[in-house]
Amino acid sequence: MKTLSFHIIALGATMTLAACANTPGPDALAATRQNAETITVAVGPCFGFCPVYSTAIAPDGTVRFDGQRHTAVLGVRTRSVGVAAYRALAGELTAFRPASGTEAVVDCTAAVSDTSAFMVTWTGAAGDKTIATVQSGCPGGPGRALVDLLRSLPDRLGTGEWAKQTTRPGTSRG
Numbered sequence: 001m002k003t004l005s006f007h008i009i010a011l012g013a014t015m016t017l018a019a020c021a022n023t024p025g026p027d028a029l030a031a032t033r034q035n036a037e038t039i040t041v042a043v044g045p046c047f048g049f050c051p052v053y054s055t056a057i058a059p060d061g062t063v064r065f066d067g068q069r070h071t072a073v074l075g076v077r078t079r080s081v082g083v084a085a086y087r088a089l090a091g092e093l094t095a096f097r098p099a100s101g102t103e104a105v106v107d108c109t110a111a112v113s114d115t116s117a118f119m120v121t122w123t124g125a126a127g128d129k130t131i132a133t134v135q136s137g138c139p140g141g142p143g144r145a146l147v148d149l150l151r152s153l154p155d156r157l158g159t160g161e162w163a164k165q166t167t168r169p170g171t172s173r174g
Helices: 003-020 026-035 083-094 141-156
Strands: 038-043 052-057 060-071 073-082 103-105 116-123 128-133
Touching: 038 083, 052 083, 052 141, 083 116, 083 141, 116 141, 128 141
Parallel strands: 103 128
Antiparallel strands: 038 052, 038 116, 052 060, 060 073, 116 128
């Protein structure tokens, strides 16, 4: 009986220690939330009728779309894509992220000035911002890879129909 009791106590202690080792404590969870950044991609105007909008994704996977001009949806819409989508995007953007608290233009082989510019902003919990910009007409260099990634976002985040180029009555296509 003593041997059985000893084994049960030993098993219980082992399970308790294992649970403590694998479960992040409240300090670790708070640090993760505090270090998480909202990522916003703003698409600026061009010489014409390009869609102008911003899309922000929060660490919890909430997406906030704000259609400003020439988009199918004007104003704010929200949806959720999940934490995994946020983490995937944050990971893909790491190569283009400037040093914290700075602004930088991502290198491009040639700047095409009459196209939309993309502005990627990482905003920390304290409001600190890090910004990278690139012209959408970038034909080569690291900027081209960033443009390709950013152009895939509307479909990946479920905002493609909202961001679709739309010309409303009373405007002309030029």
